[in-house]
Every structure is written in structure tokens, then in C-alpha cells.
Amino acid sequence: SREPLGVPGEAFVPLGPLADADAERLFADRVRAARGHPLEAREADAARRIRERLDGLPLALELAAAKARTLTIDELAAGLDDRFALLTGGVRTALPRHQTLRALIDWSWALLDEHERTLLQAAALYPAGVAIGDAAEVADAHAVPVGAFDALVDKSLLHRSGGRYRALETIREYGLERLGESGEVDARRREQAARMAAAVEREDRRLRGPEVHAALRWFDEEDDNLAGVLRYAMSGGLDEWAVRIVAGTAWYWIIRDRNEDAVAWLEQVGPIAERVESDEALIVRTIGLMVRGFSGMDEVREAPDAREFAPELARLSELAVESDNDILQVMPPLMRAFATALESGGDHVEVPADDIRMSPWARGMLAALRAAFAHNRGRLDELREASALAVELFEQVGDLWGLALARQMRSQWLAVTGRLEEALVVADQSTADLRAITSSWDLQQQQSLAVSVLIRLGRIEEARERVRRMLSDAEEAASGRAMLFAHIGAALLEFALGDVRAAADHL
Numbered sequence: 166s167r168e169p170l171g172v173p174g175e176a177f178v179p180l181g182p183l184a185d186a187d188a189e190r191l192f193a194d195r196v197r198a199a200r201g202h203p204l205e206a207r208e209a210d211a212a213r214r215i216r217e218r219l220d221g222l223p224l225a226l227e228l229a230a231a232k233a234r235t236l237t238i239d240e241l242a243a244g245l246d247d248r249f250a251l252l253t254g255g256v257r258t259a260l261p262r263h264q265t266l267r268a269l270i271d272w273s274w275a276l277l278d279e280h281e282r283t284l285l286q287a288a289a290l291y292p293a294g295v296a297i298g299d300a301a302e303v304a305d306a307h308a309v310p311v312g313a314f315d316a317l318v319d320k321s322l323l324h325r326s327g328g329r330y331r332a333l334e335t336i337r338e339y340g341l342e343r344l345g346e347s348g349e350v351d352a353r354r355r356e357q358a359a360r361m362a363a364a365v366e367r368e369d370r371r372l373r374g375p376e377v378h379a380a381l382r383w384f385d386e387e388d389d390n391l392a393g394v395l396r397y398a399m400s401g402g403l404d405e406w407a408v409r410i411v412a413g414t415a416w417y418w419i420i421r422d423r424n425e426d427a428v429a430w431l432e433q434v435g436p437i438a439e440r441v442e443s444d445e446a447l448i449v450r451t452i453g454l455m456v457r458g459f460s461g462m463d464e465v466r467e468a469p470d471a472r473e474f475a476p477e478l479a480r481l482s483e484l485a486v487e488s489d490n491d492i493l494q495v496m497p498p499l500m501r502a503f504a505t506a507l508e509s510g511g512d513h514v515e516v517p518a519d520d521i522r523m524s525p526w527a528r529g530m531l532a533a534l535r536a537a538f539a540h541n542r543g544r545l546d547e548l549r550e551a552s553a554l555a556v557e558l559f560e561q562v563g564d565l566w567g568l569a570l571a572r573q574m575r576s577q578w579l580a581v582t583g584r585l586e587e588a589l590v591v592a593d594q595s596t597a598d599l600r601a602i603t604s605s606w607d608l609q610q611q612q613s614l615a616v617s618v619l620i621r622l623g624r625i626e627e628a629r630e631r632v633r634r635m636l637s638d639a640e641e642a643a644s645g646r647a648m649l650f651a652h653i654g655a656a657l658l659e660f661a662l663g664d665v666r667a668a669a670d671h672l
Contacts, residue, residue, distance in 0.1 A: 167273060168319045181324065182221030182333065191223060192216055195230030196238075208238040218245050220333040225266050228252040248338065270339045273322060280309040281316055282343070285332075287353050288323060289340030293389040294331035299364070306360035307353065329386070354397050358406035361387075361394050365413035372416050373491055373526050375563030377602060384417045395430065404437045412445035415452050416492065420566050420603055427452075444490050451481050451496050455503065478504040494527035499534065514538055529558030529567055536574035548578045569598035573611060580618055589618045609635055609650035616654050620661045632658050 169177050183191065192212060197203045204212055215238070219225040229252055232241055244251040252266035262272040277285065287307040288295065295303050295314075304311040314330050317323040323330050332340065344350055364387075371380035384391075391410060398407035411434045418427035431453035438449040454477055482500035498517045506514045516535040519528035536551035555571035572595035579588035596611040612635045619628040632655045639647035652671040659668035 167276075167321055179324075183223060183226075185216070185221070188216045188221040188226060192226045192230055195227050196233045199231050199233045204238065211238040211242040214242045215245065218242075218334060219248070220335055222333070222335060224263060224269055225252060225335060228254070228266055248335065249342065266335070267339070270336065273320060274339075274343070277317075277320070277322075280313045281320070283307060284309045284313040285317060285322055285336075285340050286344040286347065286349070287357070288317070288330070288332055289337045289344060290353060290357050290393065291390050292337065292393055293387060294326075294329040296329050296383070296386065297325065298328075300330060302360060302364065306356045308356075351401065354394070354401060355403065355406075358394050358398050358403050358410070361391065362406045362409040362413070365391070365410050369413040369416055372420065373562065373564050373567070375565070377420075377565050381417070381420070381602065384414065384421075395434075399433060399437065404441055405443070407434050408438050408441050408443065408449055409445045412448040415448060422603060444488050444493055447481065447484060448490070448492055448496075451478075451500060452492075454478055454481065455500070476504075489524075491524050491526045491530075494523045495530050498531060525558045526562050526564060526567065529555050529562065529564070529571065532558060533567065533570045533574060536571070536578075540574060540577050545578065545581060548574065548581075552578050565598045566602050569595045569602070569611075572598065573614065576614060576618075580614070580621075585618050585622050589615060589622070592618060609639055609647050609654065613650060613654035613657065616658055620658060625662065628658055 169175060182188070189212075192215065193204050196212075215229055216226065219229060225248075229241055229245075231254060232244075232251065236244065241251075249265075249267040254264070262268045274282065274285075284304070284307060287303070287309075291303075300314050301311045304313065314323065318325060318330070322336055323332055325331075344353060364383075368380045368383045371377065391414060395407060395410055397403070398410065411430050415427060415431070418424070418430075431449060434449055435453045438446040438453075478500045482497040482504065488494060498520075502514050502516050516531060516538055518535075519531040521528075523531075532551045532555035536548050536555055539545075539547035539551055552571060552574040556568065556575055559568040559571050572591050576588045576592040576595060579585075579591060592611060592615045596608060596615070599608055599611060612631055616628050616631050616635075619625075619631065632651075635651040635654055636648075639651040656668040656671035659665070659671065
């Protein structure tokens with residue numbers, strides 16, 4: 166049965182797509198039957214792509230294999246971009262609904278009520294699926310009862326997996342086709358954009374507090390959904406929502422060290438933000454300018470001279486007046502500092518003292534930045550005071566990422582002033598705060614500080630073990646920057662031990 170019958174004594178056993186091995190066997194058997202010879206080794210990759218894109222659905226695999234009489238396996242794989250036109254001509258003796266892929270899903274579609282059809286079309290707009298905890302919010306956004314989710318699960322058109330409602334790719338494409346035929350694509354997309362903008366703003370606030378781990382998981386899981394709605398928002402004239410989504414995601418990209426994503430989206434949405442008057446538009450414009458102005462060289466292009474941005478940075482810093490937005494509270498003093506440094510042609514940035522009227526988070530961030538610049542310039546008194554204030558404020562708001570940054574600065578001061586055991590404890594606390602929050606290369610930087618302290622304490626074997634772990638973690642992360650910092654840490658250890666050749670190898 167397609168769905169539970171709802172009768173006494175019924176036992177429900179869900180039948181999902183075929184397992185990989187079974188799908189491989191079925192497709193290979195049917196291809197051989199269709200053309201008289203088995204799949205060849207050179208066709209293995211295309212066959213794998215076909216099985217994956219057809220979600221292991223037996224009928225879809227059989228219909229695709231039948232086409233092997235007239236198409237190559239590569240042509241079959243390419244043709245799945247229009248799978249419903251391709252997968253026709255099933256066995257003549259089969260029921261009509263089993264002779265084409267479209268007919269199979271049409272049969273299920275005909276049995277849906279109006280709310281279920283609306284939700285199936287809307288769900289097709291969420292390539293990453295919908296979190297079970299967000300189901301009520303999504304249902305409300307698209308004006309359907311939340312029970313429609315479970316109804317579609319019962320009808321085998323959605324499934325629950327990993328805490329999310331998901332549709333197989335075949336069902337998603339069918340839903341998108343039906344949505345296009347209905348003429349309501351723009352209406353559904355607007356509903357989705359409004360809902361995603363509100364959700365992003367909610368989760369962005371959680372990034373700067375004790376719920377940072379849950380918020381990061383939300384952003385990680387919604388990544389494909391956010392990319393999809395942003396692409397439509399920019400092309401469909403949904404300026405306000407595009408700006409709100411990028412502004413609300415910017416801090417996530419910073420924490421996750423996803424600089425390429427940040428730069429790409431900020432550059433695309435930046436011109437739109439020029440036409441919008443809101444706090445979110447200011448965030449996009451200011452962060453975009455700072456990212457471009459201070460990015461330096463990257464693998465693709467050379468950033469323009471940062472000094473040309475100084476007047477604009479100063480102007481925007483004046484626009485970012487009193488706001489309850491944490492990011493905007495930080496921006497005016499920080500931007501004025503950068504603008505002044507750029508206009509003077511100097512390399513030093515003087516971050517001003519925080520304003521007591523700011524939020525604790527904004528004050529903590531300015532204190533942490535003051536501590537970082539003080540460390541770079543050797544101002545130990547300022548490093549001591551600013552790092553202590555940053556730790557205090559971030560502990561108050563429970564921001565683990567900010568606390569890790571503050572503790573790193575505090576550890577630097579402790580190490581410089583000879584309080585090595587304390588420095589090691591605080592450095593390790595900083596690493597523990599960052600683990601599962603940020604990128605692997607940030608962790609390598611943290612570990613390098615701990616290695617230098619262990620060397621000074623004479624605990625060489627512990628330092629060696631840290632370096633081995635750093636190299637192993639960086640290799641596992643497959644991150645070039647993580648490997649860079651791991652090898653720098655290893656080189657410092659070898660220099661300290663007098664092995665110049667080993668240090669040179671790492672460098």
C-alpha cells in the first residue's frame with residue numbers, strides 16, 4: 166500500500182529506496198536484459214550517477230535501463246535533467262501508472278488534497294529539506310496545516326531522516342514542475358524568502374550566546390536552502406529579503422571561516438543594499454567594504470588599494486547610529502579606526518575604548534580587538550586590561566566563540582609575562598571553546614600557542630605530541646591553511662630543539 170490503511174491490527178513497515186548494492190544489481194541486470202551485454206568498466210561512473218539521481222527507486226531504475234537499447238549510459242545520465250520526458254515506455258503488461266515515471270507520481274498526486282499539494286510544491290523549494298522543529302513555521306509561511314507534513318510522509322512523498330522532512334530528488338523535481346505549471350512560483354518563493362529571513366535573524370542572535378552550537382547546526386543544515394532562496398531573491402527583485410538573509414548569515418560565515426562565501430554573497434548583494442534603508446543594509450555595506458578593503462591578495466584576484474575605501478568607511482560609520490544590533494554597535498568605532506589608519510597610510514589601528522551604552526557583546530568584541538592590536542604592538546598593560554575585560558564580558562553573555570578569542574589574548578599576556586602554567590591552562594580552554602565551532606586552521610593557531618608554552622616549560626614530549634596531533638588533524642581536515650599553521654608549529658618546535666634541518670623541512 167502507498168500509505169497506512171488505518172485499520173485495527175495493521176503493522177506499518179516503511180519501504181524506502183533500494184540499498185546501494187541492490188540498486189546496483191537491479192540496474193545492471195535490467196541494462197543487460199535491454200541490450201544483451203553487461204555494463205562495462207568505463208560506464209561505472211555514469212551508472213552510479215544514474216542510480217544516485219534516481220534515488221534507488223526500482224521503477225525509475227527499470228525505466229532508465231530500458232532506454233539502454235537506444236542510448237549510451239552517458240547519454241542516459243545526461244538525460245536525467247529532464248527525467249520525466251526520458252523515463253517512459255515501461256513494460257506493456259504493467260499497470261498504466263507503472264509505464265512512465267510521471268504516471269507513477271501523477272497517481273499519487275491525484276489522491277492529495279489541496280493543502281498537501283501546496284506543501285509538496287513548497288517542499289520542493291527546500292533542497293536540504295525542512296527541520297522537524299521548523300515544520301510549524303514553514304507550514305504557517307505557506308498557509309497549510311502542519312499536519313500536512315505527516316500526511317505526505319504517510320503517502321510516501323516525504324520521509325523523515327536525520328531530524329528533517331526530506332523529498333527524494335525525483336519527487337522534488339516533480340513538485341517543481343507542478344509548481345511551475347500552477348503559476349505560483351513567485352508567490353511560494355516570496356513566502357519562503359520572508360520565512361527564511363526571519364529564521365536567519367533568529368538564529369543569528371543565538372550565534373552570540375550560549376546556544377551557539379545549536380545555531381551553527383541550523384545554519385550548516387540550511388546551507389543549500391539559503392543558497393537557493395538567495396539566488397531567487399536576487400534575480401526576482403526580492404531586495405529586502407536578500408539583504409536581510411545575507412546580513413543575518415554574515416556572522417556565521419565569519420565564525421565558520423567561510424570567507425569565500427562571505428565575499429561572494431556580499432559582493433552580489435552589496436549593490437542591492439545601496440537601494441535599501443535598514444540596519445541589515447548597513448551591515449551588508451559596511452562588512453562588504455571592510456572585507457574588500459582588507460582582504461589583500463587571494464588566489465583569484467588582487468584586492469584594490471584599501472585606501473580608496475577610507476572615505477566610504479568613515480561615511481558609513483556615521484550612518485550606523487545607535488542600534489540594538491550587536492554588529493552595528495561594533496561597526497562605527499571599528500570603522501572609524503580603520504578609516505583613520507587608511508587615510509594616514511599607517512599600518513597601526515587604534516581601536517577606541519568601548520562605550521558603556523553598548524551591549525555587553527559589543528563591548529567584549531571591541532575589548533578583544535583592542536587586546537589583539539595591543540599584542541601586535543607590544544603594549545602589555547593594554548593587553549592585560551583589554552583581555553581581562555573581554556573575558557569578563559563574553560563570560561557574561563555566554564558567547565563561546567568570543568570567549569575563545571578573549572582567552573587566546575589573555576593567554577598571550579600570561580605567556581609574555583612569564584606565567585606559563587596559567588597561560589597553558591587558558592590556551593587549552595580557548596581551544597576547547599573553539600572545537601566544533603570554527604575551522605580547523607583556527608584550532609591550529611590555538612595549538613601553536615600551547616606548543617610554544619610547553620617548550621618554554623621544558624615539557625618537550627607533550628609539545629611533540631601536540632604537534633603530531635596538529636599535523637594529523639590538519640591532514641584529516643584537508644585544509645591548506647590548517648596544514649600551514651600545523652607545519653609552522655612543528656617548525657617552531659624543531660627550532661627550539663636545535664634541529665634546523667627538520668625545521669626547514671616543515672617550512
